[in-house]
Amino acid sequence: MAGDKGKALSAENSPTKKKRGNNKTATSKTTKGVHYEDERYSEDALNRMSERMGVPASQISHMLETLKQAAQDSDAIAKITDAYNGDKSALIQVLLQIQRENRWLPKSVLISVCEKLGVPISQAYRIATFYKAFSLTPQGRHGISVCMGTACHVRQAPRLLDRVKDTIGIQPGETSADEKFTLETVNCLGCCALGPVMVVDDKYYSNPSVHEIEQIVNACE
């Protein structure tokens, strides 16, 4: 899925990198040191295309990778929409599943979903911006939630949120620049006895101090 955009981007530099190094590196899948299994996208082919079109080979490779990604996405999306028989009323359910697998909803994916379900793109955007579960930007690898439910609130949850914000340096709803953390506030996690609560990757912490937050955050890869 498009969440692997990171992969697509890293492939951008790979041909040039390989050129400098030894072509027979253990990681390369073909003898020519190119990542793609498809021979048409071999290094030579890319260089030829690059000369003919007057664009750097890296750009072409990135473009091809994007196209390939889009085709893969389209198949994956079709699987999800098919599970709902392509029913228009399943739009929210389809988006929820994509959000869960991919952690965010890229524009290309929204377009593809709308084509398959036959709904206008405006409706998908309306839903994606209305509900809290959806994100139109990439999410961090680790989700940090601070509960702002009433029970936690009266037990000083705002102070806990301040501590978390100060420690990781981002505001609720934001993702850190290295895409490591996304901080969000939630309204009641149903474990009020522990309040105020912070949850990191599904682990619950009851009223952690500044030092504990630092430890928890540093333990994340």
Next chain:
Amino acid sequence: MARLKSTADLEKTRQKILSKRDPSRPCITVCAGTGCHALGANLVYEAFINEIAKNGLNKKVDIRRTGCHGFCERGPITVIFPDEICYLGIKAEDVPEIISTTLIEKRLVDRLLYEDKDGVKIAHEGDIPFYKHQQRLIFGSNQHIDPESIEDYIALGGYSALAKALSTMKPDDVLDTIKRANLRGRGGGGFPAGVKWETTRNAPGDIKYVIVNADEGDPGAFMDRSLLEGNPHSVIEGLIIGAYAVGSHQGYVYVRQEYPLAVSNLTLALNQARELGILGKNILDSGFDFDVIIHRGAGAFVSGESSALMNAIEGKVGEPRPKYIRTAVSGIWERPSNLNNVETWANVPLIIDKGADWFTSIGTEGSKGTKIFSLVGKVNNTGLVEVPMGISLREIIYDIGGGIPQGKKFKAVQTGGPSGGCLPESYLDIPVDFDELSKAGSMMGSGGMIVMDEDTCMVDVARYFIDFLADESCGKCVPCRAGLEQMLSILDRICNGEGKAEDIEVLEELSDVLQDSALCALGQTAPNPVMSTIQYFRDEYEAHIEQKRCPAGVCKALISYYIDPEKCQACKICLGECPVQAISGDKNIIHIIDQELCTKCNTCFEVCPTRFSAVVKISGEPVPPAPPYGTEVVRKKGKQ
């Protein structure tokens, strides 16, 4: 299990399940509800499995992972049947001792038992004050059921109410029973369920829907979640009975995707019911067809409103629509749709099984049966409690909840979620039912009950709810969209010490407008937290506005932290913990807070040992000058 072809088949199956079970055989139940799960119940469960195997007890002891037992404060909880021995706050390390002492040597592990305030140990769950004052008709089954096992539910008599309804009652009889029972909607409104069912039944159209509202969005409320997670079949059974009465063949469960365990347990339960022929075509050979679709909500508080929820099921944005015609008549795809809350549906099998007269014998004149509350906030025993209607708030908070922690003073109890209100101490003795709470300016709501003590600022609480509601307002109607924003900005101003004399009056005016003109219940009830706090805690508003003082010491802009030089013992704890290094001092040197650097994070206040209590919050008056740096600590005699 084979498909059940008749109601007699169901009874045969139950007898078969029961014959395989030995009631005298020990059964260890481990609560795996959300609270206990967060406290590590899964590790405890695994430890039990390992330890049972290690001692070769596999064939002598049963183990069951169940839904929420309710006493979240003391989780993880284990109850060992048949003796009902209750161990609280257990860790995986305690498991070997429990197995060797309680199961093998048949003795109690004293240190894991509940201890009352006189130091008496209590072994049986039902004797613990938290449980003793409850009447757990709906919630009580949770601890006997593995939510993933339909057999457990059937063994307890599950689906017998459905069998009774389908084989011996006509839809009208079912409807009549629910009406006579005067079952009122547990989701907040308290509308009589029977009347709603009848409206849908009599509405024109062949296709009708029944829906479970499990979009439990009230912060601080989690009973619907615990019911769905712990005993999903009870809700399904109620729904099928309702569908039969209403004449519907398609049901929906609208459940928040934030409750993944509820979604998965429910999905499993629906599949099990289908396999057994309890859902699908010709249920138990009655000729009645019915099935259920799960719709996961994507996180919007307003989508719990009936018309908004139905919009969402249609795949649209979950915004309310004007209800000139009730959803009971024109709901999903403009067809008659009957929506009830999780807890309401879970009441239905009990009423059908035991009769309307039994149900009306519990509760008050206008509110029958029991209600589950989530008792949270500044209370000793946080958890889910099920009590008969008519019990007083005082009984819930003090007898069941064990009062306020750390000897603090009770200030208010907030019921009804963001649409409810805050009631002061003088209202603690009113009977809890739909009408009494509304009269007092609050409401029953879905059952959140948040206890607040003297350290809670009521203006801040009002601001919190309005902030929540302004964020959750869909923005479709102007009063709610613009009104809440205005109220929030005024409350923000007051909390920041910039309140104006006329602010209270303007808040009241805005509240009136919202109540009269908002499109849906969210907007109409949104002013309740403000109105009730102004009504009962006006002095706090005035202190914020006139004296720039926050009596509870909560509003950051109005407080300062100060170390009392006479009490400071230079222990260096606050100095080390301060995240912004605003505290200076040294061994034997009185610590001083630099007011410029202080971010008012409350850390020093929390870490200062209670025997010193040197860190104080100051509000409404200037911070006294700190002693010059280097002043030595005044040690109290004998306390060196």
